[in-house]
Amino acid sequence: MRTILVTGACGEIGHSLLQTFAERGNNTIIAADINQLPDEQAANVSVAVRGDISNPDFIKQLEQYNFDEVYHLAALLSTSAERNPELAHQVNVNGTMALLMMSRRIGMRTGNPVIFMFPSTIAVYGLKSLTIKNVAGKLTEDEHLKPTTMYGINKLYCEQLGAYMSDRYGQLTSESDTKTIDFRALRFPGLISATTLPSGGTSDYAPEMIHAAAQGKPYSCFVRPDTRIPFMAMPDGVKALLQLAAAPSEKLTRRTYNIGAFAPSAEEIAAKVKAAFPDADIQYNPHLRRQNIVDSWCADVDDTAARMDWGWSAEYDMQRAFDEYLIPTISGVYAG
Numbered sequence: 001m002r003t004i005l006v007t008g009a010c011g012e013i014g015h016s017l018l019q020t021f022a023e024r025g026n027n028t029i030i031a032a033d034i035n036q037l038p039d040e041q042a043a044n045v046s047v048a049v050r051g052d053i054s055n056p057d058f059i060k061q062l063e064q065y066n067f068d069e070v071y072h073l074a075a076l077l078s079t080s081a082e083r084n085p086e087l088a089h090q091v092n093v094n095g096t097m098a099l100l101m102m103s104r105r106i107g108m109r110t111g112n113p114v115i116f117m118f119p120s121t122i123a124v125y126g127l128k129s130l131t132i133k134n135v136a137g138k139l140t141e142d143e144h145l146k147p148t149t150m151y152g153i154n155k156l157y158c159e160q161l162g163a164y165m166s167d168r169y170g171q172l173t174s175e176s177d178t179k180t181i182d183f184r185a186l187r188f189p190g191l192i193s194a195t196t197l198p199s200g201g202t203s204d205y206a207p208e209m210i211h212a213a214a215q216g217k218p219y220s221c222f223v224r225p226d227t228r229i230p231f232m233a234m235p236d237g238v239k240a241l242l243q244l245a246a247a248p249s250e251k252l253t254r255r256t257y258n259i260g261a262f263a264p265s266a267e268e269i270a271a272k273v274k275a276a277f278p279d280a281d282i283q284y285n286p287h288l289r290r291q292n293i294v295d296s297w298c299a300d301v302d303d304t305a306a307r308m309d310w311g312w313s314a315e316y317d318m319q320r321a322f323d324e325y326l327i328p329t330i331s332g333v334y335a336g
């Protein structure tokens with residue numbers, strides 16, 4: 001029985017993660033979000049708390065629990081962060097720092113390191129031109145780390161902050177005689193859920209296109225048809241988080257891992273959508289700023305390290321994601 005904190009519990013990953021924890025049972029789940037957790041999700045958790053992670057009083061309230069694991073999902077995504085960079089910095093960076101320090105204090109109190117799971121993103125990459133992006137192909141964790149957005153900068157910094165905290169406070173050294181933090185980050189591609197829609201991201205065109213078609217609504221896509229970035233079905237995203245959290249620390253050769261699944265262009269996604277919903281009306285109306293953001297992200301990721309260290313492998317390639325997860329589930333959702 002583990003005591004687990006999930007921040008950003010109302011978000012897309014939070015929604016699926018809480019459901020998975022509920023199916024597995026046997027853990028004490030504390031769900032935190034700035035919004036009220038909907039009743040059907042609240043039924044899945046032990047305690048639901050509402051508050052702002054950048055508020056020290058809220059951190060104090062959370063600190064009463066002896067967490068074994070923290071899934072820190074709360075963040076402003078890329079498009080939202082561009083609209084409000086100061087708030088993004090406050091939530092994405094200051095909120096993360098506050099939770100890392102809280103985890104350290106809990107680790108000192110209990111004598112057990114807190115496993116701190118951090119969803120990072122392909123937004124940490126910054127390719128200078130489409131030509132460079134096309135030539136670069138699949139990127140490893142350490143290439144082209146020149147993010148062009150507030151969100152990418154925040155996430156890259158927090159990857160490094162978490163690694164620093166783990167190195168300084170997560171090992172037995174003269175400075176620290178208790179291991180208090182074990183930080184582990186995953187660089188997520190765009191996630192596609194069949195049951196929820198994202199908000200404020202720049203990879204949102206893929207889920208929006210699919211959900212619009214399932215509801216018989218027209219969709220105006222905000223990127224060009226040839227735009228290519230990696231995507232992943234939500235069940236694989238949740239699987240990766242849980243698998244990395246459970247991996248023995250001696251197997252891990254790094255603190256941040258890429259994970260890949262499939263990397264279609266927008267028109268390849270549209271073709272899949274039209275195959276499932278032949279009346280789908282999809283037009284392209286690129287938005288310059290959002291287009292520039294996704295053009296700076298990698299076309300695909302090299303996830304060799306995750307495969308080698310903790311046995312990562314996506315269950316859903318593009319065909320399986322559409323045929324066995326997205327289309328049947330979404331059709332069910334909108335059929336009521």
Ligand code: AKB
Pocket residue numbers: 077078079120121122123151188189190191200201202203204
């Ligand atoms: C976003 O679009 O901001 C996110 C991401 C790729 O991290 N979905």
